[in-house]
Amino acid sequence: MIDSFDDATGNPAIGVDGSSPARQPARGFAQNACVIIPRPRPTHCRVPSRIVPLAITAFTATSALGRGRAAHGEALRSQRGGLRANDFTETPLACAIGRVDGLETLPLPGAFADYDCRNNRLAWLGIGADGFLDAARAAIERYGADRVALVLGTSTGSIGATEEAYRDLEDGRFPARLRNRVLHTPHSLGVFLETALGTRGPCITVATACSSSAKIFAQAERLLRVGLADAAILAGVDTLCGSVLFGFNALELVSPQACRPFDVARRGISIGEAAGFALLERDGAATAPRLLGYGESSDAHHMSTPHPAGLGARLALADAFARSGLTPGAIDYINLHGTATVKNDAVEAVLVADMFPAGARASSTKGFTGHTLGAAGILEAVLTLLAMEQGIVPGTLNSTAPDPVCGPQLALSNETRTIRAALTNSFGFGGNNCILAFGSGRTQ
Amino acid sequence: MARTEQGDLIVHIEGIGWWSPGVVDWSAAALLLRDGAAFPTGGNAKPAATILPPHERRRAPAPVLLACEVAAQACAMADRAAAALPCVFASMHGDLAITDELCTTLATDPLEVSPTRFHNSVHNAPAGYWTIATQCHAASSAVSAWRGSFAAGLLESAVLACVDETPVLFAAYDIAAQGALAGVIQATMPFGAALVLNAKRGPRTLATLRLHHESHAAPAAALPAAQAAFVEATPIAHSLPLFAALARANACRVQLPNGAATSLSIEVLA
Incomplete structure (x- = not known):
């Protein structure tokens, strides 16, 4: 489902058939956005099955x-x-x-x-x-x-x-x-x-x-x-x-x-x-939020900089969708890794702009808490569950002028929104990626 | 899913890697284990780790060389392309040499911390180097569980193999402590071992394991006296009873420490 997003070229950015099309700047991107020549999608990476939330x-x-x-x-x-x-x-x-x-x-x-x-x-x-x-x-x-x-x-x-x-x-x-x-x-x-x-x-x-x-x-x-x-x-x-x-x-x-x-x-x-x-x-009150899925992957690129095409992140995202049964259009909010390094944010911004409809909302909460490193995954999961509970998309604190590579999904200020399904992105040194999918509990 | 009615996991070993000083692969280790003979515990030899490109090999930290060496051996024996295998790397202490160097610098001149040393200090450095060298985009993990690091990593690898029905690479390693850390950490030599596990039995199956989590501690392992020094010298040697059973290729049951008061019981099925 994620393999046909490049509106400008009609090419998959990660070819399922192992092709590696040179990527043209897609609609909505600045011409100077990083030029991405993705490697082929590894054909041996199996698509995981749905999990029980x-x-x-x-x-x-x-x-x-x-x-x-x-x-x-x-x-x-x-x-x-x-x-x-x-x-x-x-x-x-x-x-x-x-x-x-x-x-x-x-x-x-x-x-x-x-x-x-x-x-x-x-x-x-x-x-x-x-x-x-x-x-x-x-x-x-x-x-x-x-x-x-x-x-x-x-x-x-x-x-x-x-x-x-x-x-x-x-x-x-x-x-x-x-x-x-x-x-x-x-x-x-x-x-x-x-x-x-x-x-x-x-x-x-x-x-x-x-x-x-x-x-x-x-x-x-x-x-x-x-x-x-x-x-x-x-x-x-x-x-x-x-x-x-x-x-x-x-x-x-x-x-x-x-x-x-x-x-x-x-x-x-x-x-x-x-x-x-x-x-x-396994079971809980209908009002309890759910872990719907997850995806884990390796960039296989560099110890301390992300893959320039976000290949590992895209694979993790594909697996999170496969395990949860969600599609990009079903995602109301994405809590981004958004560390505020030049490279992480550039790669992640392009990923979000590529993969999600304009109506999806995305933000980084690192401006609130700082990057809490090994605790960031669960801290941001908790912030995402709170955002669901409160029906707000938290803004990207301290940020006023988004990088031109960012798509319309980035929320700078708080927004009111019902969040039924959300993702959190976590990317670590060694090219270690994990994306979690959460669903809201039923409202009383 | 390869699970028995009792909730045990069944996994099949397809490849084994081993590196300890002077004993540089599984066939050499198996000979010593069969005979209950002593393992060398000293020396300055480094694992060849030829899976890493030469420029990476020259600058890679010791745990990376060790973990990549045993991981590559296990994949070669299993005849599995490393790029396709999810991998789990386990270590009780991580990079004790870098921790010593980093803490020494921080105590004297923190602004002189080396950026390379810092990014190599993460517990998943071997997983990072390994996935880069093998172009593996599958999930990779780095785990630790005190004395149970080997058992906990093995269990996680077996779980992964069973739930996602995929062969999994598991590598465990620890290096010697140095500097002031050597005064508190009991680790005086490098040792690494690796397994390729598969939930499905097949032509590559070398041995079959039935894993059971025990909610009580493991009794002290009965090992040949000649191997006592080895067990004292490196925490991953808690795995020795399993490898001895694999070397002898006879059905038996071993119990390895796992959590603070739990253990992993492993039946080696003939």
């Missing part, structure tokens, strides 16, 4: 916008952003950050003191919001601990604790308070939450950079479909740390001001931190 019976998020759904809903409605001037790093770095207040004075409860670090503190703060912890415990009680999976997404986990240990070395050794080995592995969040919740089902961390906590929805769906679990607790948590702030700075991808996704004057990302949670079950 899963109910999202509880969800919450904590980010620079605040703790819980009400704070996030209010921020979206009132266009209140959460970015501030960087006050996190000791070495000055002129940029904006999306910081969660108060973590410095919120140690984990004594029973979990061994796991104390910024990332696990944010996880614990976040999981307590909106009654999520109670809902998770009730699911464990209802199904049995061995029937509840715990699937985590993070990019850097608690590497902040490792950085701290290196700053405070004692005779070349980690200080005693930071010698718990678990803190220095990518699964730190997983061991902490598995211990705190007492789940006994499969437990695994997905760490695929900025697609991590989108992919956990796909992984959880598979675990339920294959019968290894009856419910899955999903958590995506990433926190501010030196690695990401100075690492992205070294790649010259950090904006000196608050990020401006899709704006002609965009200059890069603003890094944020967040914790997002979702509970997936």
Whole structure:
């Protein structure tokens, strides 16, 4: 269904038959839009089957916008952003950050003191919001601990604790308070939450950079479909740390001001931190939103820049449509990856303009929260579910003059709209892509 | 879907890759495993990783070389084009060398962080290099699960193979800790292993596994004393009982650590 969108040439931009037509600028594009010569669609990539939708019976998020759904809903409605001037790093770095207040004075409860670090503190703060912890415990009680999976997404986990240990070395050794080995592995969040919740089902961390906590929805769906679990607790948590702030700075991808996704004057990302949670079950109230589908793919192009034709993203989109049974015309809202880097937004803008009717609405919420990296997938899933609940398309905060490659779908300001079906895009380093499809619950 | 009435998953192994110091493929490893012999645990040799183009091979981080080497071996044995296979890469620690270098730089002069080192620091760096080298556009994942990293990655790979009815590449690896991290992380040598799994039995089937998630911890594995040093030296060696069973090609059941208090029971079917 996505293979016949190029109105100008009549050519498929990704030939299903393996052809690779040179692409002419299509209607609605500036002539200087990136010239795209897509590779052939890999013929071995099988089209997946429809999946049975899963109910999202509880969800919450904590980010620079605040703790819980009400704070996030209010921020979206009132266009209140959460970015501030960087006050996190000791070495000055002129940029904006999306910081969660108060973590410095919120140690984990004594029973979990061994796991104390910024990332696990944010996880614990976040999981307590909106009654999520109670809902998770009730699911464990209802199904049995061995029937509840715990699937985590993070990019850097608690590497902040490792950085701290290196700053405070004692005779070349980690200080005693930071010698718990678990803190220095990518699964730190997983061991902490598995211990705190007492789940006994499969437990695994997905760490695929900025697609991590989108992919956990796909992984959880598979675990339920294959019968290894009856419910899955999903958590995506990433926190501010030196690695990401100075690492992205070294790649010259950090904006000196608050990020401006899709704006002609965009200059890069603003890094944020967040914790997002979702509970997936086979059945739920008719009013509960649904996970309708997902698509995962690899760009096979470059470690830190997207495929110029968005090939991986297009394949992920095709699979999300195939699994959900949706078509481009059925999508009311797309929460874009929209990091505000020059390249990501150019490729993603062309993808949206190509693939969706003019009436579809699309925006990036990174201007509100910053790019929360491994937590972005689930944070933006939660924002999308809130947008559905409230019947608003959140505007692309901080952006005023869209890049000419953007199609008419881009929403700069808030719009009122009934959202029945929505997508969220997540694209990570290593060319790792994941697109999720959500459906609204029935209104009461 | 290849699932038994008890909810177990059944998958068939079509290819096996192995690289540990001095034991550079599955046939060499199988000999040692059959005999219960000692594995070398030292040396500075690097995996050949010829699947990577020469310029990438020269600059690729150690985990990338290791993971790509074993992944390529498994695909070659399975006679499967890597481009077509969804892939799952598992590692308990990720790139311990880059973490040491990055944290050392951050502690002294954060503005000197190397951009290349940073983008190579992501846990999915091997998946990224692998998909680029093999032109694989299928789903790729990078997972971690503490001591259960091998088992959790194997289970996810088997799930993927069963629900989407596709052969799947699974590779697990860890390298040695260095610098101050070596004081807390128990990992002193590189080791990687890979499997190509298929939910369908076919002419390429080498062995068949029946996987069952256990909601209790695994008992300590009974391994030959000669292999104790190997198990101490690298977390992915938690997989050794499975590979020993595959080398001996006799029906048996092994149990590998998975979650904090759970395990993966694997029946190797004759």
